Amino acid sequence: MALKDIFKGHEGINKILISNGGENAIDKTFFYLSGVEAGLFEGSSIVATRDSLKMFVFPLEEEIAKQSGHEIVSATSLAQMKDNISRELASEKEVGVNLSSLTVNMFDKIKEENGKLKFRDVSESIQNARMQKSADEISRLKEAANISGEIYESVLNELKEGMKETEVAALLVWKMMSNGASGPAFGSIVGFGENSAIPHYSPGNRKLKKGDFVLTDYGAQYKRYCADTTRTVVFGKATEEQKEIYNTVHEAQSRAMEMIRAGVNGKAVNQKALDIIDATKYKGKMMHGLGHGIGLEVHDHNALSTKDMVLRENMVITDEPGIYIPGFGGVRIEDDVLVKKDGHERITHKPSDFLIEV
């Protein structure tokens, strides 16, 4: 269970403090541990023991916090918040903190406010726990993937010559939210024609023309969990060149996916996709890693890249090779994949086996 896992390797510690700053310093571990689905919880904290947790919140989010069933300690001022937390930690000698999330200034303040306490970085055990998803997390991730997949064909049906990239992005988000998403998991990428060659493109006013690649990289957020999926189609009749690029990416994606199972090094999976692409005339045209973990964050953890990472059961990762030809266009195919003991399960379901002509 989550609470025990974040203490792994830290037997001498009884409590872990998880603290949120402003909107740019929210520790998603706060939601991992509490399961709370609504609210921002800026400036809120959690103190966790191995079998329970207390939430330290402001009145603004007290109602939402209460619904979680955890013990709530509410403060009406920053000073009171600080006192409540210090009192909770006072009996301890050493307390765990997540130094991969706390900013330097936040941590300095925490140290200052708890003069006698020692702190220990437990970011690695938190990261390790968060990488392997629980049954509840997997069901949220699957629902996010389902929501994203179910609306795709209806968006294709609305493609029209002269349509702007931004209009397609608006449709994707609207349909996901109408289908159960709390919002987009990230800023959707919609690239027509030559713009599909820019991996992290933002949709603009480029108008759809016959023969364009249409690359859509988007995903739903559902109960805070993310989907991240990419499809590329051609608007009109595909050329041989377009088909060749697509088939190469598809081959790289499938062959890499076949390798995914617990115990395999993600680096080898990444290399497989690269090898397939680099054996063609598109050598060097994939300039990003093959995939990343997804969860509470879209880029949740390292997975399929040039860095070592032994895949573990119940990781959920993306498999997303691409070929990008500046000025011409690009293809990326991205699915979300659950790592299993003896294999894997693709949790995104949308047609991708051949280049669709819309």
Next chain:
Amino acid sequence: MALKDIFKGHEGINKILISNGGENAIDKTFFYLSGVEAGLFEGSSIVATRDSLKMFVFPLEEEIAKQSGHEIVSATSLAQMKDNISRELASEKEVGVNLSSLTVNMFDKIKEENGKLKFRDVSESIQNARMQKSADEISRLKEAANISGEIYESVLNELKEGMKETEVAALLVWKMMSNGASGPAFGSIVGFGENSAIPHYSPGNRKLKKGDFVLTDYGAQYKRYCADTTRTVVFGKATEEQKEIYNTVHEAQSRAMEMIRAGVNGKAVNQKALDIIDATKYKGKMMHGLGHGIGLEVHDHNALSTKDMVLRENMVITDEPGIYIPGFGGVRIEDDVLVKKDGHERITHKPSDFLIEV
């Protein structure tokens, strides 16, 4: 100009390093300084001097970075990224960093990778610079506010008995994106009836009934800048109680807004709104601050709260009092306001002077 401003008070320093981590540790100062509109730029950095900046990026975002016109240094590996930055800093004795954004673990790594270098926290000068918006930032904030306001009445026109909160949230986002927003600036709050009493509520399956309050707190993101605006209406005929709550909030909002100008302490403005509400039978029913700065972040900086903050020219802040009655409902009215030397300018434009019955 921005670059000089972030060095204010740090005459001994020639270079400032701004570093992004993963998606949860992106320093928005990266976009403040570079102006780059697309891309994620995870793991990217900027080294700024008083009159120019270099962007250190990965090939994934090289194309986007190039369009900014700044000097680009691209790296194909983490090791190369580290070397590129270390080389850029090697001539310095002391370098500025933003310790309100760097995580403890990121900063430890930067120190380790640049053994002889001293670092100084310049987060305050960065924060100070970012609080007073440039002409370009103000025009982005105004456009975000316009986009949000323009679509509001068409959403009201679509309200129907039995509609779900999530449907209204989907409509808001779709219409904003169709009207020029790159996306929602934050997860929209849509609360019907009793749910309008929960300030940070997330929309759910509650169905719209005659006589419900309909509270919508939403905003567009435009070229990375945020709008944040709230309106409350009644679906059907308003009761006297609903009107009284509305008029009290409206009075608090207007009287507070009249005070907004450079040189005024935001604490006094906050107190004015509280005094008006606390003089009625709704005493104690506003349990949050009156307003915050907006910019690259929705909650960009402290502004109208119980903390001291002297308002300065070209800050853009929200004015958003509310009254919340658990089980019954709540009203919040929120506008975005540009602080001027001799007064203020409301940049959100939507009807709010009386309680609208839809």
